Amino acid sequence: MFKVYALLSIVSIILMVFCLIEAVSTDESRMRNLPKLWWILLILFFPLAGSIARLVAGRPAAAGPRPGAAPAFPEYDRPGRARPNDPVKDEDFLKKVRERAEEQRRRYEAQKKKDRDKDKPDAE
Numbered sequence: 001m002f003k004v005y006a007l008l009s010i011v012s013i014i015l016m017v018f019c020l021i022e023a024v025s026t027d028e029s030r031m032r033n034l035p036k037l038w039w040i041l042l043i044l045f046f047p048l049a050g051s052i053a054r055l056v057a058g059r060p061a062a063a064g065p066r067p068g069a070a071p072a073f074p075e076y077d078r079p080g081r082a083r084p085n086d087p088v089k090d091e092d093f094l095k096k097v098r099e100r101a102e103e104q105r106r107r108y109e110a111q112k113k114k115d116r117d118k119d120k121p122d123a124e
Contacts, residue, residue, distance in 0.1 A: 012047055012051075013047070015051045016050075020040065020043050022054070023040050023058070
């Protein structure tokens with residue numbers, strides 16, 4: 001009889017430790033039914049019942065996006081996102097970007113030259 005109680009105690013402790021580690025390491029946004037702190041307290045104060053409740057009702061859903069949750073980078077979820085929709089507009093856009101970059105580079109060089117000339121001592 002003692003062996004059965006010892007075995008149940010060991011299983012209960014292992015289950016509590018597992019559920020506690022899982023509750024602590026799970027991100028707050030993935031918690032279900034209760035906030036993270038409440039799950040931890042439930043497991044600590046009621047080890048067997050809290051652990052079973054955590055396994056049944058508190059574990060995060062299976063891997064993958066939650067229903068209704070927006071992905072962090074929705075642009076990566078669109079099929080065919082790597083190709084331009086309109087190649088002509090894409091070329092026009094890239095041309096404007098290059099022109100803007102070249103204009104910024106010219107202004108930067110002119111400002112740098114102006115600053116250099118201003119810092120140069122006058123030879124009188």
